[in-house]
Amino acid sequence: MTATSRAEKERRLTYAQAIREALAEEMERDPSLLLLGEDIGEPGGVFGVTQGLLQRFGEERVLDTPISEEAVIGAALGAALLGVPTVAEIMFSDFATLAMDQIVNQAAKFRYMTGGRTSAPLVIRMVTGTAGATAAQHSQSLEAWFTATPGLKVVTASTPADAKGLLKSAIRDPDPVLFFEHKLLYNSRGAVPADDYCIPLGEGRVAREGSDVTLVAYLYMLPRALKAAEMLAREGISVEVWDPRTLVPFDRDGLRRSLEKTGRLVIAQEAPRRNGFCAEIAAIAAEEFFPLLKAPIKRVCGTNTPMPYAPELEQFVIPDEERIAAGVREVLYNAVRAAPGG
Amino acid sequence: MQSLASYTPAFLKELYRKMVLIRRFEERAAELRSLGYIPGFLHPYIGQEAVAVGACAALGPHDYITSTHRGHGHILARGGDPRYMYAELFARRDGYNRAKGGSLHIANIELGIIGANGIVGGGIPIAVGAGLALKQARQIAVHHPDDPRARRADGVAVTFFGDGASNQGAFHESLNLAALWRLPVIFICENNLYGEFTPQHKHQTIRDIATRASSYAVPGLIADGNDVLDVYRVVSKAAEEARKGRGPTLVECKTYRHRGHYEGDMGQYRPAEEVAFWLEADPIKNYRRLLLAGAICTEEELQALDEAVEQELEEAVAFAKASPHPAPEEALEDVFVESYGGRALL
Ligand SMILES: Cc1ncc(C[n+]2csc(CCOP(=O)(O)OP(=O)(O)O)c2C)c(N)n1
Ligand SMILES: [Mg+2]
Numbered sequence: 001m002t003a004t005s006r007a008e009k010e011r012r013l014t015y016a017q018a019i020r021e022a023l024a025e026e027m028e029r030d031p032s033l034l035l036l037g038e039d040i041g042e043p044g045g046v047f048g049v050t051q052g053l054l055q056r057f058g059e060e061r062v063l064d065t066p067i068s069e070e071a072v073i074g075a076a077l078g079a080a081l082l083g084v085p086t087v088a089e090i091m092f093s094d095f096a097t098l099a100m101d102q103i104v105n106q107a108a109k110f111r112y113m114t115g116g117r118t119s120a121p122l123v124i125r126m127v128t129g130t131a132g133a134t135a136a137q138h139s140q141s142l143e144a145w146f147t148a149t150p151g152l153k154v155v156t157a158s159t160p161a162d163a164k165g166l167l168k169s170a171i172r173d174p175d176p177v178l179f180f181e182h183k184l185l186y187n188s189r190g191a192v193p194a195d196d197y198c199i200p201l202g203e204g205r206v207a208r209e210g211s212d213v214t215l216v217a218y219l220y221m222l223p224r225a226l227k228a229a230e231m232l233a234r235e236g237i238s239v240e241v242w243d244p245r246t247l248v249p250f251d252r253d254g255l256r257r258s259l260e261k262t263g264r265l266v267i268a269q270e271a272p273r274r275n276g277f278c279a280e281i282a283a284i285a286a287e288e289f290f291p292l293l294k295a296p297i298k299r300v301c302g303t304n305t306p307m308p309y310a311p312e313l314e315q316f317v318i319p320d321e322e323r324i325a326a327g328v329r330e331v332l333y334n335a336v337r338a339a340p341g342g
Numbered sequence: 343m344q345s346l347a348s349y350t351p352a353f354l355k356e357l358y359r360k361m362v363l364i365r366r367f368e369e370r371a372a373e374l375r376s377l378g379y380i381p382g383f384l385h386p387y388i389g390q391e392a393v394a395v396g397a398c399a400a401l402g403p404h405d406y407i408t409s410t411h412r413g414h415g416h417i418l419a420r421g422g423d424p425r426y427m428y429a430e431l432f433a434r435r436d437g438y439n440r441a442k443g444g445s446l447h448i449a450n451i452e453l454g455i456i457g458a459n460g461i462v463g464g465g466i467p468i469a470v471g472a473g474l475a476l477k478q479a480r481q482i483a484v485h486h487p488d489d490p491r492a493r494r495a496d497g498v499a500v501t502f503f504g505d506g507a508s509n510q511g512a513f514h515e516s517l518n519l520a521a522l523w524r525l526p527v528i529f530i531c532e533n534n535l536y537g538e539f540t541p542q543h544k545h546q547t548i549r550d551i552a553t554r555a556s557s558y559a560v561p562g563l564i565a566d567g568n569d570v571l572d573v574y575r576v577v578s579k580a581a582e583e584a585r586k587g588r589g590p591t592l593v594e595c596k597t598y599r600h601r602g603h604y605e606g607d608m609g610q611y612r613p614a615e616e617v618a619f620w621l622e623a624d625p626i627k628n629y630r631r632l633l634l635a636g637a638i639c640t641e642e643e644l645q646a647l648d649e650a651v652e653q654e655l656e657e658a659v660a661f662a663k664a665s666p667h668p669a670p671e672e673a674l675e676d677v678f679v680e681s682y683g684g685r686a687l688l
Contacts, residue, residue, distance in 0.1 A: 032478060032491070060481060063474075066522065071467045071515035078471020078499075081456060082406070083491070084478055086471075101512070105461050106468065113447040114457070115440025116676030150677050174679040 011194050016049050016186040018160035019125075022167035023050065023087065025196060027057050030085060033171065036063045036076050037089030037125075046091050047127060047186050069098035073124065077107045077176075080122040087171060092138045093126035093180065107176040108151035119174045123167070129220050129270055130307055130314060131183035139307035139314075141219070141271035146178050147247045147280065153177040153201055154247040158222040160190040162245055165199030173201065182219040201246045204254035210240035213264040213328050216255070216281055218243050221268040221319065228268075228324040239328060247277050255281070256289055263294035266327045270318050273301035295334065300327035346636040349571075354638050357399060357570050359647050361391040361626050364415045366651055367424055370659065371414070371431060372605050379663070380431045382444040387415030389568075389600035392625035393532050394419035396565075396573025397500060397593075400581050404494035406454045406472045408465030408501045411446055412532075412599075413458030416502050421453050424658035434665035441668045442676060462503075462537075463510030466529070469501035470516045473525030473590075480587070498526040498584040500577075506537025508551045517592065521558040524589035528580045531594045532567060538603050539611050555592035567595030568625040598623070 013021065027033050035053065037045070041064035044051030054062040065072045069090065076088040090096050096103060103124065110118050130139035146152050155170055155177055157163035163181065170177040207222060208229050217225035222243050229239035242258045244251055259265060265285050267278040278299045285297055300319045308314055319327075346354060368386045375384055387394065390412070398407070398419035409416040417427060422438070430437025430448055438448050449457030456472060459465040476497040483495035507513055508531055520527040531551045535542045542549070555562025561583070565576040573595055580591035598620035602609035609617070633639050 032482070034474070034478070060478070063523070066515070066518060068515035068519060070512050071470060071519045074464075074467020074512065074516070075471035075474055075519060078408075078456065078468035078473075079475040079478075080471070081451060081468070082472055082475035084475040101461055101464055102467060106459075106464055110449075110457070111678070112676050113439060113443040114449045114676075115437070115442045117439070118449065118451055119679050153678070 011192050012189050013160050013192040014186060015160045015163050015181070015188050015190075016047060018164040018192050019049050019167055019181065020051065020053070021192070022164040022171070023053060024056065026168055026171045027053070027061065033085045033087070034061055034063060034079060035087050035089070036065055036072050038065055038067055038072075038091050040064060040089055045089065047183065049186070050089070069095050070102055073099040073102040074106065076122050076124070077102055077110070077120055080120040081110065081118055085121040085171060087123040087125060089125045089127070091127055093128040093142050094137050094140050096124075096126060096142065103146070103152070103178075104149050108149045111175065112151055120176050121174050122176045123170045123179055124176070125179045125181060127183060128180045129182040129184060130318065133309055133311055133314065134183070134307070135309040136306040141269075141302070143178075143180050143247060144271060144275060144277040144280075147277055151176065152248065155179045155201060156218040156245065156247060157181065158185065158218050158243055158245070160188065161192045162199060162205070164192055165197050166201070166245060169198040169201050172198065177201070180219065184220050188223070199245070202249035202251055204242055204244045204251035206240060206258065207243050208239065208241040210238040211261055212238045213240065213266055213331055214255070214258040214262045215239050215241045215266045215268065215324070215328060216244065216278075217241060217268040218245065219270060221270055221324070224319065224321045225268050225324055227321040228328065231321060231325050232328055237328065237332060244281070250284070252284060252288065255285065256292070259285065259289050259292040263292055264331050265293065266298045266300060266324070266331055268319055268324045268327070269299065269301045271302050272304045273299060274304045276301055295331050298327045298331045300324050346632070346638060351638050353399075354633060355647065357395055357574070358626075358629060358633060358644070359651060360395045360419055361570065361629065362648055362651050363424070363654070364391045364394065364418050365626055366655055367414060367418060367427070370655055371428075374428075374431075374659065375605055381433055382431070382446075383411075384431075384445055384605040385412040385603065386599070386601045386605060387412050389620065389624070390532055390534060390597045391415055392570035392629070393530070393567045393573055393595045393597055394502070396570040397502070397530055397577040399574045400578040401454070401498070401500065402496070403454070404497035406456055406469070406476075406497065406499045408456045408469040408472070408499070409458040410465065410502055410504060410507070411458065411460055411462070412504070413448060414445070417448050417455055417458065420455050422448065422450065422455060424655055425661040428658050428662035429665045432662045432665065433667070434662060435668050436661070436665035440672070440676070463507040463512040466501045466503055466507070466510075466512050466516040469499045469527055470520050470525060472499035473520055473527035474523070476526050477523070496585050498528060498581050500528045500530055502530050502532060504537060505531060505533040505535065505542050505551060506540075506545060507531075508554065509546055517555070517558045517560065517590065520590040521560045524587060526584035526587070527590045528577060528584060529590060529592045530577065531592065532597055533594055534597050534599045536599070536603070536612070550594060552592055552594035560590050560592060562592045562594070565593060565595045567597030568623045568628070570625060570629055
């Protein structure tokens with residue numbers, strides 16, 4: 001084993017650790033950076049992401065807040081407008097609904113409304129997706145709502161290495177960034193480089209090379225898409241799995257490059273089908289890359305329902321690797337298969 | 343009314359000039375709107391001038407304000423330039439916001455104006471964040487006195503809002519947060535007895551909004567919002583506490599708007615006696631009388647101040663009229679910071 005691969009092996013971190021490391025490194029780099037959120041201090045956050053940061057950086061910088069989403073996001077914005085970068089945590093992205101004025105009417109538009117004369121270096125970490133039986137108010141995947149609000153950048157980090165590099169970029173970015181973290185990814189492990197690296201916003205990543213179909217997936221759909229690709233490989237189907245990594249800005253060129261290879265597009269998404277970000281990706285492909293397409297586009301999505309509680313219902317609602325694989329086969333063989341939901 | 347002895351004549355005259363500037367700015371704006379120069383909403387501040395002027399007189403160069411839909415008075419009192427304000431209202435390129443904001447969004451962080459706001463209560467949490475940045479500046483001043491941010495270590499953030507806004511969750515969440523963290527934030531509620539067309543007694547069960555401070559264990563003070571010196575005195579006290587690190591104060595200023603909620607609303611839902619009472623309590627008329635009675639200035643001097651205001655506004659209107667309209671494609675700029683070309687992105 002070479003020295004570097006050993007170092008990389010030692011550097012297999014969980015997604016939660018990678019996020020914590022990004023926060024700590026950025027707090028070290030910029031002593032004015034503040035963290036705000038409910039239970040992020042002593043308790044270290046509901047998912048343990050901020051563990052140890054209070055002890056390390058003190059209560060003047062790691063601010064445990066009352067349960068006041070609107071005031072907390074507004075406070076993060078106000079500090080950012082005065083040049084103090086802030087990272088606020090929304091414990092479950094469902095609770096962003098209580099802060100919608102500050103996110104959508106204020107943060108997203110401040111720069112625009114002021115004719116480009118202000119900047120808000122603010123990151124809102126959104127804990128998103130289902131964690132298994134978390135039901136209708138703790139499981140939503142709301143990222144598409146925010147992509148429909150110009151002025152917000154939207155990041156969906158799906159691996160530990162990406163989470164670290166993208167969060168560092170988000171923190172250094174001068175605009176408001178919503179950073180979506182999937183609950184079921186927190187304990188996933190992966191190699192995370194030890195150096196101080198940033199992954200630019202707006203660059204997708206080929207997570208697995210292939211030549212027959214482009215399968216787009218992010219957050220918890222990414223590991224499922226990779227499993228589906230593995231299954232399909234055994235059937236002789238070569239799937240390229242492509243992770244956009246950020247939804248705004250969106251890497252059109254990356255998608256085009258993949259479609260140039262494959263000519264077929266399947267998009268997997270945990271959120272309900274209707275008006276999900278998959279619809280935007282499908283529209284981009286149909287509008288801009290139609291000449292590259294050899295088959296109709298396929299979306300494999302959550303059903304148009306709230307998230308149910310029972311595990312068997314939840315499983316029905318969210319696409320699994322079988323359903324994703326079926327979507328790929330459908331595009332390849334044009335087999336007709338009704339998708340559940342709408 | 344206060345004794346005038348403790349103030350310099352220059353200070354007292356400046357309060358007068360600022361109030362007249364606001365009144366005339368608003369009267370002219372209404373006229374200019376009827377002539378078609380202003381495409382958007384206007385919520386005139388006429389009648390409430392003593393609040394903005396008295397409060398901003400208590401502020402220094404490192405202080406910040408957030409304002410409301412009825413924001414012109416706060417912005418002028420804080421040092422906003424009528425030229426760029428009219429240009430913004432006219433939707434011209436030289437406006438404070440380069441024609442992207444209009445009346446409801448005028449902002450200039452360099453002047454300490456974090457912005458008017460189209461959302462009732464929307465500015466309150468943002469002022470809490472400004473307070474957080476100012477509190478941080480105190481630490482920077484201790485550890486890194488050469489850091490430019492250390493300069494604002496004595497800063498306070500003031501948030502203006504109405505009686506209607508005091509029913510928003512944002513107000514309560516923000517006051518709690520500012521109290522908890524002892525932030526240098528002054529909450530100034532301008533109780534003009536109406537939220538849009540609804541009188542106070544139909545939108546809340548209390549008369550004195552200052553009493554809401556007790557829920558958060560912070561001082562709640564009441565000022566005569568039509569007496570510029572009373573507002574100045576009360577806000578100065580709150581600012582002193584905040585600068586000393588003793589946290590926020592809620593200041594309620596009792597006042598009244600002379601006109602309808604917005605330009606075009608005749609305000610007929612208000613009893614005639616009530617309107618007459620408050621017109622009699624006009625903050626400018628009474629302050630003018632006080633200055634004359636106290637022999638601070640002569641009628642001629644006041645007239646000269648009035649004329650200087652007319653002159654300034656005349657020039658401001660001419661400036662705005664001469665300012666170019668934006669090019670349509672400018673709509674795509676300023677969504678993000680220049681590192682991305684600043685332009686709209688997918
Ligand atoms: C969140 C929100 N709700 C409603 C409105 C519509 N609206 C604009 S001003 C206003 C009244 C506000 O009353 P108050 O806070 O007392 O301020 P005032 O107009 O008296 O200065 C209302 C209801 C709005 N702009 N924002
Ligand atoms: Mg009111």
